[in-house]
Amino acid sequence: MRKFTLSCLAIVISLLFGALILWLMGKDPVAAYMNLLQGSGLMEKARYSGRQNMFTDFMSFLDAMTPMIFASLSVALAMRGGFFNIGVSGQMLAAGITAHMLAGVIPSRVLVVLAGLLAGAIVGALIGWLKSRFNVNEVVTSIMLNSIIMYVITFYINVFYINPVSRQSKAVVDSARLTLSGFRWENLKMDIALAFPLAIIAALLLHWFLERTTYGYEIKAVGLSPKAAYYAGMNVNRTALFTMTLSGALAGLAGVSYFCGYLATIQPGVVPSMGFDAIAVSLLGGNNPIGCVFASFLITIISKGTVYMSSRQHIEPEIASLIAAFILTFAACSAVLDRRKK
Amino acid sequence: MLDMIIIDGLSFALPLFIMAIGGIFSEKSGVTNLALEGFQGFGAFIGALVVVSLSGVFGAASRVPYYAGFVFAVIGGGMFSLLHALLCIKFKADQVISGVVMNILALALTSFLTKSLNTSLFGNNANKFVLGASERITIPGLSEIPVVGAVFKEVYPFEIIIVLVAVVMWYVLYKTAYGMRLRACGDNPHSADAAGINVYRVRTLAVFISGCLSGIAGMSFAYSITANFSPDIYLGYGYLSIAALIFGNWSILPALFACLIFGFARSGGAAVINQLGLPSAYNDLVRPLPYVLTLLLLVFFSKHNRSPKALGQVYDKGRR
Numbered sequence: 001m002r003k004f005t006l007s008c009l010a011i012v013i014s015l016l017f018g019a020l021i022l023w024l025m026g027k028d029p030v031a032a033y034m035n036l037l038q039g040s041g042l043m044e045k046a047r048y049s050g051r052q053n054m055f056t057d058f059m060s061f062l063d064a065m066t067p068m069i070f071a072s073l074s075v076a077l078a079m080r081g082g083f084f085n086i087g088v089s090g091q092m093l094a095a096g097i098t099a100h101m102l103a104g105v106i107p108s109r110v111l112v113v114l115a116g117l118l119a120g121a122i123v124g125a126l127i128g129w130l131k132s133r134f135n136v137n138e139v140v141t142s143i144m145l146n147s148i149i150m151y152v153i154t155f156y157i158n159v160f161y162i163n164p165v166s167r168q169s170k171a172v173v174d175s176a177r178l179t180l181s182g183f184r185w186e187n188l189k190m191d192i193a194l195a196f197p198l199a200i201i202a203a204l205l206l207h208w209f210l211e212r213t214t215y216g217y218e219i220k221a222v223g224l225s226p227k228a229a230y231y232a233g234m235n236v237n238r239t240a241l242f243t244m245t246l247s248g249a250l251a252g253l254a255g256v257s258y259f260c261g262y263l264a265t266i267q268p269g270v271v272p273s274m275g276f277d278a279i280a281v282s283l284l285g286g287n288n289p290i291g292c293v294f295a296s297f298l299i300t301i302i303s304k305g306t307v308y309m310s311s312r313q314h315i316e317p318e319i320a321s322l323i324a325a326f327i328l329t330f331a332a333c334s335a336v337l338d339r340r341k342k
Numbered sequence: 343m344l345d346m347i348i349i350d351g352l353s354f355a356l357p358l359f360i361m362a363i364g365g366i367f368s369e370k371s372g373v374t375n376l377a378l379e380g381f382q383g384f385g386a387f388i389g390a391l392v393v394v395s396l397s398g399v400f401g402a403a404s405r406v407p408y409y410a411g412f413v414f415a416v417i418g419g420g421m422f423s424l425l426h427a428l429l430c431i432k433f434k435a436d437q438v439i440s441g442v443v444m445n446i447l448a449l450a451l452t453s454f455l456t457k458s459l460n461t462s463l464f465g466n467n468a469n470k471f472v473l474g475a476s477e478r479i480t481i482p483g484l485s486e487i488p489v490v491g492a493v494f495k496e497v498y499p500f501e502i503i504i505v506l507v508a509v510v511m512w513y514v515l516y517k518t519a520y521g522m523r524l525r526a527c528g529d530n531p532h533s534a535d536a537a538g539i540n541v542y543r544v545r546t547l548a549v550f551i552s553g554c555l556s557g558i559a560g561m562s563f564a565y566s567i568t569a570n571f572s573p574d575i576y577l578g579y580g581y582l583s584i585a586a587l588i589f590g591n592w593s594i595l596p597a598l599f600a601c602l603i604f605g606f607a608r609s610g611g612a613a614v615i616n617q618l619g620l621p622s623a624y625n626d627l628v629r630p631l632p633y634v635l636t637l638l639l640l641v642f643f644s645k646h647n648r649s650p651k652a653l654g655q656v657y658d659k660g661r662r
């Protein structure tokens with residue numbers, strides 16, 4: 001409950017900070033924040049183009065939120081196990097390209113999900129293995145792997161897999177895509193995130209796993225104090241490896257729901273920022289799986305609603321990531337307040 | 343071709359090196375510093391802003407904006423680093439989290455400010471400040487020595503600045519009272535405190551120094567690799583320098599060695615691709631070379647590494 005209050009405090013302070021900036025730029029903060037909600041399909045816009053209304057906006061909002069849930073779960077699990085997984089972006093890319101390649105041969109949604117799961121898990125396991133076997137700092141490993149994976153994929157896409165018009169990878173076939181794009185219902189046209197229920201289930205499962213099972217307990221014990229866990233007879237190295245494998249698998253799911261769902265292509269030369277934003281989300285959610293879902297909801301409002309806000313208020317869309325960064329900063333501080341009071 | 347490898351390798355390795363020295367200062371004092379990436383970006387942002395603003399005042403031939411840019415990059419990086427110090431030392435935040443937060447904040451803040459300042463001050467909607475590439479100096483005489491002479495050929499002025507600053511920093515860390523106190527704070531802050539050292543102040547200053555030095559590095563990258571300031575400057579070089587200092591076991595000379603390896607791996611890879619006549623897309627195959635090398639080296643050296651004993655621990659006077 002305390003954590004919840006502190007997270008809310010961080011959000012409120014950041015939003016006030018953002019409002020101050022908007023006000024200094026001569027904009028109306030209230031209108032801007034309302035635009036955010038409108039852009040996310042949570043408030044009625046003044047005007048809609050054909051075949052669209054608030055509901056279709058909300059469906060694309062869920063579509064954008066799905067990978068964020070997976071990514072933040074990945075960070076949260078690692079954090080509980082004492083790892084700082086800043087390599088979610090790289091794991092996402094690895095999962096995305098694997099799924100893309102596989103979908104080119106056998107277009108199947110199940111296979112796409114499995115491929116993502118596996119590819120992410122392998123990268124995660126590599127980080128965990130290097131840490132437990134060779135004592136290599138996981139933060140450095142993850143960041144190095146992010147760059148290595150990004151460059152290799154960029155090379156692969158540019159040489160073998162490019163769509164020469166869009167300068168992106170070739171699009172994944174619709175029958176393997178995790179988002180039903182342009183689905184017609186009544187007189188509406190919308191994007192349906194098929195992976196969204198999976199994300200909610202994953203959050204619930206992870207919560208159950210951490211709170212109610214022996215493995216989950218061991219992960220938390222190792223995270224809190226590896227030495228104490230060792231003296232209690234737990235296999236610290238194996239647990240660490242398991243934590244990172246699972247965390248990587250979740251990041252892999254984020255990757256496929258992002259690159260083969262929300263988007264259908266991979267842009268070469270870019271490390272997706274979602275992996276870093278997920279750290280903010282996870283911190284905000286108190287590294288709790290259920291908290292992550294709510295925090296993802298909030299951050300997605302900011303990121304998804306920005307397009308509409310910046311077009312209405314003529315503000316640079318970069319303001320969204322700035323507000324998210326403020327939230328992150330204050331969330332890092334609030335963790336401190338929490339520790340101090342104890 | 344060998345000349346090219348040495349010239350390009352050095353111009354990449356030296357900024358990395360100065361940033362790694364900053365990291366060593368901070369970490370030797372006991373503050374984990376993953377924020378170097380953010381410091382260098384923010385420093386470069388302030389520096390580039392000053393250059394762009396001044397270039398109208400002075401003529402195109404004037405060197406004043408160039409050096410003013412570096413001075414302000416140092417100030418900018420230093421100022422921004424105080425935020426990390428505030429979070430880590432005053433607010434006792436988790437140092438790893440704070441470091442990553444600083445990087446995200448720096449990226450968000452500078453991209454936003456670059457765009458809005460461009461719109462409001464300079465009347466264009468670009469997301470970058472164009473600097474142009476730095477001039478290069480060839481030292482006559484020395485540069486004519488075979489092979490080794492390449493070290494003195496087409497040198498960026500900032501490389502000379504970096505070497506001078508690095509020597510001073512080496513002296514400060516190992517030969518002055520402040521340097522000794524700083525190292526004491528990283529190994530045993532409680533006894534340092536008992537000896538009358540203000541641990542908070544020493545650590546804050548150490549983080550500030552790391553910010554200043556990163557500012558030099560950021561400005562150098564902006565002038566050599568990208569020729570402008572844009573969010574593209576956040577390419578992970580800050581993390582690369584952290585890898586260098588870990589590999590260098592938190593001391594300055596081995597860190598230089600690590601940086602040189604990274605630099606020559608990078609320029610050597612590019613030269614090989616160039617020599618083989620492969621299309622530029624193949625460059626992406628050799629670009630990860632420094633990173634792969636880092637990973638391998640860390641695998642071999644992490645076991646024997648001796649990090650400062652109190653690294654990453656929040657110093658709390660009450661816990662003595």
